[in-house]
Amino acid sequence: MVLxxxxxLNLADAVPARWPSADPKTLDLLAETPINVLLLERxxxxxxxxxxxxxxxxxxxxVVRPGADVAEAVRQAAAAKLAGVMLEGAFSASAWxxxxxxxxxxxxLPPRHELRLNPAAAVTGVxxxxxxGIRAQAKAAATGGPWIETNxxxxxxxxxxTTAAVWIGNVPPANTVIPVTSxxxxxxxxxxxxxxWIVALDEDFSRRLLAREAxxxxxxxxxxxxxxxxxxxxxWRRWRPYGQLAVVQGTDGxxxxxxxxxxxxxxRHLPVRPVPAPKLTAEALAEARWVVNVDPEALSPEQKxxxxxxxxxGGTLLNAPPGWKLxxxxxxxxxxxxxxxxxxxxxxxGVNSMIGRTNMxxxxxxxxxxxxxxxxxxxxxxxxxxxxxxxxxxxxxxxAHFLGKFTRARxxxxxxxxxxxxxxxxxxxxxxxxxxxxAVAALVLE
Amino acid sequence: xxxxxxxxxxxxxxxxxxxxxxPVVIARAESYTAGLEPVxxxxxxxxxxxxxxxxxxxxxxxxNLTGSPALRFQGRPLxxxxxxxxxxxxxxxxxxxxxxxxxxxxxxSCWASGGPLExxxxxxxxxxxxxxxxxxxxxxENTNNLGKGKRxxxxxxxxxxxxxxxxxxxxxxxxxxxxxxxxxxxxxxxxGVTLSLKNLFGITPASIYxxxxxxxxxxxxxxxxxxxxxxxxxxxxxxxxxxxxxxxxNPDPGYRVPRIVVDLAAARPVDLAIIDGIETVAxxxxxxxxxxxxxxxxxxxxxxxxxxxDAVATAVMGYDPRAGRGTAPFRQCDNTILLAEAAGxxxxxxxxxxxxxxxxxxxxYPFS
Numbered sequence: 001m002v003l004x005x006x007x008x009l010n011l012a013d014a015v016p017a018r019w020p021s022a023d024p025k026t027l028d029l030l031a032e033t034p035i036n037v038l039l040l041e042r043x044x045x046x047x048x049x050x051x052x053x054x055x056x057x058x059x060x061x062x063v064v065r066p067g068a069d070v071a072e073a074v075r076q077a078a079a080a081k082l083a084g085v086m087l088e089g090a091f092s093a094s095a096w097x098x099x100x101x102x103x104x105x106x107x108x109l110p111p112r113h114e115l116r117l118n119p120a121a122a123v124t125g126v127x128x129x130x131x132x133g134i135r136a137q138a139k140a141a142a143t144g145g146p147w148i149e150t151n152x153x154x155x156x157x158x159x160x161x162t163t164a165a166v167w168i169g170n171v172p173p174a175n176t177v178i179p180v181t182s183x184x185x186x187x188x189x190x191x192x193x194x195x196x197w198i199v200a201l202d203e204d205f206s207r208r209l210l211a212r213e214a215x216x217x218x219x220x221x222x223x224x225x226x227x228x229x230x231x232x233x234x235x236w237r238r239w240r241p242y243g244q245l246a247v248v249q250g251t252d253g254x255x256x257x258x259x260x261x262x263x264x265x266x267x268r269h270l271p272v273r274p275v276p277a278p279k280l281t282a283e284a285l286a287e288a289r290w291v292v293n294v295d296p297e298a299l300s301p302e303q304k305x306x307x308x309x310x311x312x313x314g315g316t317l318l319n320a321p322p323g324w325k326l327x328x329x330x331x332x333x334x335x336x337x338x339x340x341x342x343x344x345x346x347x348x349x350g351v352n353s354m355i356g357r358t359n360m361x362x363x364x365x366x367x368x369x370x371x372x373x374x375x376x377x378x379x380x381x382x383x384x385x386x387x388x389x390x391x392x393x394x395x396x397x398x399x400a401h402f403l404g405k406f407t408r409a410r411x412x413x414x415x416x417x418x419x420x421x422x423x424x425x426x427x428x429x430x431x432x433x434x435x436x437x438x439a440v441a442a443l444v445l446e
Numbered sequence: 447x448x449x450x451x452x453x454x455x456x457x458x459x460x461x462x463x464x465x466x467x468x469p470v471v472i473a474r475a476e477s478y479t480a481g482l483e484p485v486x487x488x489x490x491x492x493x494x495x496x497x498x499x500x501x502x503x504x505x506x507x508x509x510n511l512t513g514s515p516a517l518r519f520q521g522r523p524l525x526x527x528x529x530x531x532x533x534x535x536x537x538x539x540x541x542x543x544x545x546x547x548x549x550x551x552x553x554x555s556c557w558a559s560g561g562p563l564e565x566x567x568x569x570x571x572x573x574x575x576x577x578x579x580x581x582x583x584x585x586x587e588n589t590n591n592l593g594k595g596k597r598x599x600x601x602x603x604x605x606x607x608x609x610x611x612x613x614x615x616x617x618x619x620x621x622x623x624x625x626x627x628x629x630x631x632x633x634x635x636x637x638g639v640t641l642s643l644k645n646l647f648g649i650t651p652a653s654i655y656x657x658x659x660x661x662x663x664x665x666x667x668x669x670x671x672x673x674x675x676x677x678x679x680x681x682x683x684x685x686x687x688x689x690x691x692x693x694x695x696n697p698d699p700g701y702r703v704p705r706i707v708v709d710l711a712a713a714r715p716v717d718l719a720i721i722d723g724i725e726t727v728a729x730x731x732x733x734x735x736x737x738x739x740x741x742x743x744x745x746x747x748x749x750x751x752x753x754x755x756d757a758v759a760t761a762v763m764g765y766d767p768r769a770g771r772g773t774a775p776f777r778q779c780d781n782t783i784l785l786a787e788a789a790g791x792x793x794x795x796x797x798x799x800x801x802x803x804x805x806x807x808x809x810x811y812p813f814s
Binding site for chain 1: 515516518520521522523561565568569570571572573574575727
């Protein structure tokens with residue numbers, strides 16, 4: 001029980017990874033990484049692995065999947081002196097109770113359509129997500145830009161709903177060659193919005209890594225460096241979204257699917273602040289000048305009054321059409337269907353005409369293959385722009401026009417020394433040219 | 447005499463005489479960084495010097511930034527695939543500034559946008575501040591609509607036009623003393639090759655010639671390309687502008703686009719053609735064309751006559767610039783260069799064009 005409590009306390013700072021071996025010798029591979037929670041597909045027979053892990057400050061959980069005997073799995077985990085179990089997938093309430101009754105730590109990772117917001121949980125998350133990256137267009141046209149598959153919209157929404165650590169457990173697509181840049185994108189896709197991707201290597205990479213092949217070790221070092229980068233700046237997880245555009249969304253229906261309004265805004269690099277309908281207050285809109293209300297019918301009369309006051313004070317409100325609501329996700333569904341995308345287009349057209357060339361916090365240029373996240377420190381004195389590059393090439397000459405006056409800019413990137421960048425005045429704010437973005441870059445402004 | 451009258455007179459005189467011939471320079475340029483300035487400087491010297499062309503003048507430079515800047519080929523920078531490379535523009539501006547140009551205005555009709563060209567360039571990965579500082583008097587204008595002008599300039603096609611008797615264009619194409627086309631050495635899905643002539647297709651404002659142009663008056667916020675009206679004749683251009691000559695337009699883009707390009711080149715003659723063939727693509731004009739591939743010819747081709755320049759560039763690409771429809775690269779289209787020659791804009795006859803620098807044989811880089 002004590003161990004479980006300790007782990008629960010540590011889960012907020014956990015850096016989880018699915019680990020392909022229960023051989024204590026493989027723990028050496030973690031030396032240069034911040035990974036501190038390992039997930040094993042099954043509890044090992046003895047206690048050697050958990051003891052060796054504990055020496056390194058690493059906790060071990062066993063993954064339990066639907067169909068397994070939960071009570072027996074928990075018993076085996078306890079016998080192997082593991083810190084707990086992660087129930088991954090759809091389980092009955094009685095299964096959850098059985099897991100919890102053993103006194104070990106229990107992480108719940110349901111499929112997206114069964115997402116639960118448990119206020120007492122140290123970790124909230126889902127087992128499934130899209131595999132981040134650029135989706136090839138079925139038929140290209142001169143007008144088309146790349147569509148980025150991302151979980152950031154969903155994860156932003158989830159983060160706005162909970163104070164728990166947010167994990168996402170998507171795994172690499174099968175029968176696909178996964179370059180290391182794709183793993184870096186998966187890590188950053190979650191990390192820039194303050195969530196965690198559970199590191200999961202494909203079979204081939206795992207095999208080569210365990211065999212300590214040079215190329216695999218080199219790629220693994222890049223993965224470790226990126227994880228370290230986000231741990232070195234973990235304070236950003238507590239920073240608030242910076243920007244003047246808020247999106248009010250209900251907590252049911254299709255708001256938890258990827259490819260929705262938040263992802264559309266994010267791929268246009270609009271610094272968006274999700275506001276869950278139950279949390280809509282005047283304070284939640286304190287810095288907003290534009291509000292997109294995706295689910296008007298989810299609001300109480302008091303909350304509708306908050307929005308009325310917002311517009312009376314000069315704010316711009318875009319309401320979804322009356323009766324508009326995305327249907328609840330189906331089992332296995334993680335992205336919007338074509339029909340739902342067409343439905344969301346009704347709102348998107350309005351959003352597009354409302355936005356124009358307005359600077360809602362930052363305007364970014366030459367970022368077609370990237371996703372960005374803009375956060376402000378609690379005291380409002382610092383702002384960080386994080387950029388994730390989903391292309392296979394470094395992107396040169398990215399330009400950012402920030403709303404507001406800043407006097408100092410530092411560019412941070414994994415494995416590179418901080419670099420001071422020049423700032424210059426632009427219409428309504430401050431401009432900065434970022435020479436290059438490899439996998440990830442962060443620009444800290446003061 | 448106004449600039450417009452001077453333009454008209456010059457073009458009419460050209461049309462009446464034999465197609466003119468002008469020298470074309472071919473130079474080796476291995477990269478967009480080291481050594482680009484001396485290469486371009488030598489190219490301009492071989493053409494007779496920039497100073498006599500630009501001193502005290504307003505120069506308008508039409509870039510080639512085709513398709514959305516968000517659309518990259520294999521994720522690579524646009525300048526090494528299908529866009530004019532920013533360093534070419536920067537060095538040209540720098541040299542023109544040194545040569546005494548009074549004003550250098552970069553123009554392009556930005557894909558599906560009426561916003562500032564500067565922002566489009568930023569989206570394309572250009573360092574606009576650096577370009578702005580490359581020479582005194584550098585300006586930018588998106589010519590997809592009125593831009594900074596108060597009215598459209600109506601530029602007439604002298605003599606007998608193929609498709610349109612005149613075009614309503616952004617003021618930049620009239621308010622200039624020198625007009626430069628900086629193109630890319632590449633193929634074109636519709637026209638066979640995209641060179642300094644085809645680059646002019648993009649001077650038509652989408653506000654009038656676009657797929658969401660206003661029916662009567664221009665739409666100053668265009669959000670689409672020009673395929674429906676200019677490529678396929680599926681819709682008319684805004685009624686405020688001169689209409690297509692034929693009452694029953696030919697809908698074949700392989701017929702239409704080359705002729706429209708020649709009409710544009712006649713209405714707005716090019717004084718200096720520069721073709722960026724350092725790094726480019728073969729097989730089409732952009733990533734939306736299947737079978738596109740990266741190539742590195744390592745060449746700059748420039749001349750004072752766009753027809754001659756394009757004829758030489760076409761030969762460098764391994765094609766016969768006098769080839770007719772059905773022969774590569776003009777498999778499904780009429781040959782823009784021959785149509786331009788027939789309109790009296792310049793000769794496509796290689797035997798009449800003096801090639802300076804590298805010979806065509808030395809520079810040859812087959813694109814097919």
